[in-house]
Amino acid sequence: MTARTRRLARLTFANPASAIYLGLVGVAIAVATAVTLFAEDPGFVWVLPALCAFPLFMLVALIHADGQPAAWVFITELVVCVLVQSLALGTIVEASRGRLSPRRAGR
Template structure:
């Protein structure tokens, strides 16, 4: 996969562009709450927004270094990496679903001369000789 396709799937559609922004806003809110006083349960939201990847990242970090050795920066980095991985997954899923809808919307039904999306093409044109058969059918 090329870098351009990776970036397109991660940031170039509305779903995968909004998701990292929401996670980033929750991290900023968590940092502001930690600086201003007792953060309470504010620190849970970034993990819940990026679960299950961030929780797996925290579990691996706790298994390697021990739960007492986990720093805020390690956990915040895990949340950021998890948000980027999941934004890519959301972008790939969105592109796949849109591609399927695009393919089915342009498929034609030859029996009715109507596309599946509902655009009427009308009946096939009649030959010019068929219009001038008699005196009553003249245009």
């Protein structure tokens, strides 16, 4: 694993703010899955995980404006959007702490 890959993984997963965000999204997905499996009418339960990834997921969802995508496409897009937003959140937190300088970012 290269230093750049470790840095991206640390910003995405190991940062406290990113870890809390990913945990909340994980709980929302687990609740939506449980309701889908065990409820008679799940309704709009998958709106909650989509709202957790709102800014980026809305742009991705506009691609499918003409129809409803397959479930695996929806879940894949949701996971990718959440990971990108987690990376952005980790970068913002590190930059606000002063640990992300332009000199160190290129390494």
